[in-house]
Amino acid sequence: MTFDTLLDEQRRYPAPPAFAAQANATPEWADAARTAAEADHVAWWAEQAERLDWAERWRSVHTWRHPVTDLDTVAALPTRPAGDTPVGATWFAGGRLNAAVNCVDRHVASGLGDKVAYFWEGEPGDRRSLTFAELQREVAKAANALTALGVEAGDRVVVYLPVLLETVIVTLAIARIGAVHSLVFGGFSAEALRFRVEDTGAKLLVTSDGQFRRGNPVAVKAQADAAVDGVASIEHVLVVRRTGEQTPEIPWTADRDVWWHDVVDAQPDTHVAQAFDAEHPLFVIYTSGTTGRPKGLVHTTGGYLTHAATTHWALFDPKPDDVYWCTADLAWVTAHTYELYGPLLNGVTSLIYEGTPNTPHPGRHFELIERYSVTTYYTAPTLIRSLMSWFPGGLPAGFDRSSIRLLGTVGEAINPEAWVWFHEQVGRGRAPIVDTWWQSETGAAVMAPLPGVSTLKPGSALRALPGLRTLVVDEQGVEVPRGSGGYLVIDGTWPGMARTVWGDPDRYRDSYWARFAEQGYFFSGDGARYDADGDIWLLGRVDDVINVSGHRLSTIEVESALVAHPDVAEAGVVGVSDATTGEAIAAFVVAGAEFEGRSDASPEASDRAAALRAHVASAIGPIAKPRDVVFVAELPKTRSGKIMRRLLVDLAEGRTLGDTTSLQDERVPLRIAEVLRGH
Structure with missing residues (x-):
């Protein structure tokens, strides 16, 4: 199978000379890295592992037993994550290290104790900061508290908190004592939280009395209680006081529930850290559940930290005076790698923000960029498109963005027009954009431009980073020619790869390794295409491909064509049943309040819908014209910003x-259903 690929984006943005002159990843570094990695990617990754502090060296750099072709060998491997789940890969096995020591203690020891590790701002406007030395003391206290609560190495701790400094502190403390953390978005339902608590067999839940959502204090402790009610593995619930008297009715279970300020704050602020094997599990992160039962992906310590540190250094070009802001919620893998571990491993100052980007006004992010002199801003395409809709005439001159020197995107493929807006409006036409492709399964970035080296193409993550290899193949695993589309796969193994699905190694094997077992490819689940240069363009999940009269079309390409129209802020495109063509294209379009909910049979809306169909036909061909154009106020999105097609x-x-349960706003589908009834 191949995809029909019709969109042809020709704009190019070479690396700015001033940026390239000071970049970490220079053309010389990139050439040497690619040459070395292509010759021996295992040896190249071993060299990158020297970025970490190791208490003991590893016995072997890498072993690999394919979960399909070497099944008997995999089952017999001695190194396994907690829960006795077989592992197909090991990286740096026998080497011993501590994640928290690498993130915090070693920077204090090297003289960076007074450097700010995190600036934090709450949604109501309250502010705190922690230096690396202060963070070290807070993590030590939390580690002592966890031990006092009976948490030991290998135990699982679920963290159900908003973006707070306590979330960072407890995550590092869990890693410090060798327990396994699983962070859950603070807006998830009790049902979604309960699944993760039960699936991991968690001993401790960390939550808050409440949290702030869009300007309002909301109690969440009752949801946490419902999630752990009757769960035999839970011994304690550790509660952070966030909303206090603004949410006074907080249920409490004696002998189980304990306050953070009572247990953590009373602990000694020193802690002797133990080193753990590189293959010791660090965290379990769950996929969003948009396509079925969530998968708990197991990431181990040494390989993941190596991948995170290396890619953060090469892609985000950290400098001593940077203020780096990754806008993801701390529960998402984006934040694990590029808000927690990556920046901390490289000794970078980060900003974290508790609230939504339009509370109390649409310019809140730009207010924060100015206040903290943010230099690197890494966010999702869905937020960029929202900003475009909030500021249709461009960003007001009152926002000072002069500190920004680098931008980044993550989450799903970015539409070229949104990329250009981001570059011109937020980056002032000067800041390179690091468009990253990776997944919860990969642990860290797999494809992305190198900002001081690459000529950027709006909408393309270009190609694999050194030490990694991606291909676009057909159903037989044969690489497709230039200009064609197919399945995106990763050829071989890499340090940050998930080792298994928690408690379900068969699902890990079947989801990722069975489809192209003969070739040894990891199946990403995404469609992609090569351009004439061999660079890769994402086409979305293969489940989202639309088959119109035998033409397999990418939702991303049609959405990109729609968003390129000046009257469209966002678009979600899906395939729907059609008696003539098999499938037809339905486009859900955000195009201004005056069109929301109006049937495309009304004169004004009909004219707008016709203009959009003609625009798509002109941009990528008549076959891609939407049959239905539905004007809506918002699209249903996951908490991590992906459209739930x-x-x-x-x-x-x-x-x-x-x-x-993974929606940002569960009311959106109901509003869309009302619009459809009007059609």
């Missing part, structure tokens, strides 16, 4: 909606 299909087809 599955729900749009369910709505368009009149089916019962599936799981919606």
